[in-house]
Amino acid sequence: MPASPIHLRLISLLSSFVHPFVLTLTVGLALGSSADALDAWPQFRGPSGDGIVVSQTPPIVFGEDQNVTWKTPLPGKAWSSPVVQDGVIWVTTAIERTPTDEERLELLKKTDNDEKKFGQLAIAKAIELKAIAIDFANGKVLKTIDLVTVENPDAIHSLNSYASPTPVIDGDALYCHFGTFGTFALDRISGTILWQRTLPLQHAVGPGSSPLVHGNRLILIQDGMDRQYVTALNKQTGETLWETDRPPMEAPTGDQKKAYCTPIIATDSNGRDQLLCMGSQWMVSYDSETGEEFWRLYHGKGFSVVPRPVVQDDTVFFSTGFGKPQLWAVKIDGSGDVTSTHVRWTVTKGIPAKPSPLIHDGLIYVVDDNGVASCFDCQDGTEIWKKRLGGKFSASPILAGGHLYFGNHEGEVIVMTPGEDAEIVQTNQVSGQIMASPAVIDNALIVRTDQAIYRFE
Structure with missing residues (x-):
């Protein structure tokens, strides 16, 4: 594609670490259909938030020395997924000041956590939160923005x-959210911090919910x-536009009230x-402009919910989180409490607590944590089929072109054909652990x- 005059002008600014941009893409699209965008992967799970770009044809076979265009080491520790627009990949990271074993124990004793859970926890003396821009081409x-x-x-x-x-890309802005540690709006070209907010919260095990941009609002769960609660911030200023408390919950402690889900937007019939x-415990639908409830549904005692729901044909499909994960x-299209009226079906076995589901051609695919x-x-x-992939899973699957891609903790990316007769066609290996969901561009x-971060093609 020939470069436009504005593209050429902006490319010339790269020597000053300024990246080119031409198009503005508003995220928070309705998730009723898959997106085919060729030039942007602006949010968690892609253009439509559902992990699907059918027009793309990434490689099936790849690895450390196969079909790799480049590999770039990344500092710090972060499970945030990459987002891409205008030839630039953005990631966030946290540089930890690591305590000794003795310091770690003393730091944990100063928290509200039960000593019986100390073995499951990590803690740092300090963290430096950063956003990193990477050239897609090379x-x-x-x-690196501090x-x-x-x-x-x-x-x-x-x-x-x-x-x-x-993070989320919206027009000229990049929105980086770290839960209780801060929310930041950046100018993607200059790297300037446009505004920042701190919304204190006891996550218990750290932040997890990704932000969503819809209209002039940055939505945070x-x-x-x-x-x-759920809140909407003015995306230009960071000012709170509305906040709405969640429905009452029946739980002995706050540990079973917390959750880490990413919101979605859908337009009903x-x-x-x-x-x-x-x-x-609850799936809730809100008016994105006002925060008022449209409907709510009680799904049981599920908590610490992570998987992002998907929507198709006036139906939302979601996992119920930890405890005994179920798929609902x-x-x-309801109003009020729809618990007894709007459930189409549930599946109670083999459902993930962390990876999100994926829908394509009338079938829904999941991979459980094991x-x-x-x-x-x-x-x-x-149930159409069940197949053991092996390994532990947190990253959400994607479908690109004619294949499904699943990444696990062991650094494997398993490639499958979709459909009723699905088959595993390739298992690829990279160094390190995969916790972030991949992008396709x-x-x-x-x-x-x-x-590290890789480009395979």
Whole structure:
């Protein structure tokens, strides 16, 4: 594609660590259909937030020395997924000041955590939160933006990171959210911090929910141990536009009220623009402009919910979180409490607590945390197949072109054909641990591990 005059002018600024941009893409799209965008992967799980770009053809076979265009080491520890636009990949990270074993124990004793859980927790003496811009073409780091240094941060789960929420690109801005440690709006060209907010919350095991941009609002799910609510900030200023508390919960402690889900937007058959925010015990639909409830559904005692829901044909499909994860299909055209009226079906076995589901051609695919993939009929929840992939899973699957891609903790990316007769066609190996969900752009697969970021094609 020939470069436009504005593109050429902006490219010339790269020597000053300024990246080119031409297009403005507003995220928070309705998730009823898959996106085919060729030039942007602006949010967690891609253009439509559902992990699907059918027009793309990334490689099936790849690895450390196969079909790798570049590999760039990344500093710090972060499970946030990469986002891409205008030839630049953005990631966030946390540089930890690591305590000794003795210091770690003393730091944990100063928290509100039960000593019986200390073995599951990690804690840092301080963290430096950063945003990193990487050139899509050659993998070079264009700029590193220092956001904030947090002294004596809260403890997190040993499987989590201090930078797990995925940033969002919207027009000229990049929004980076780190839960209780801060929310930042950046100018993507200059790297200037436009505004920042701190919304304190007791995550218990660290932040996880990624932000969503819709209209002029930055939507954040704030489901902590101390308080559970959803809020909308003015994306230009960071000012709070509204906040709405979650429905009452029946739980002995806040530990079973917390959640880490990422919201989605869907337009139902009645024309309502719904903000769907999954949480512990309740799935709730809100008016994104006002924060008022459209409907709520009680899904049981599930808590610490992580998987991002998906929507198709007036139905939302979601996992119920830790405890005993279930997969629910619920009609979204109701009002009030729809618990007894709008559930289409549920599946109670083989459902993930962390990876998100994926829908394509009337089938819904999941991989549970222990590496068993399953496929169900979207109409009635009938199991089509179940296949063991192996390994532990946290990253969400994607579908690009004619293949499904699943990344696990062991650094494997398993490639499968979709459909009722699905088959595993390739298992690829990279160095390190995969916790972030991959991105697909310009027929290339972008994979982030705990050590580096890769471009395969």
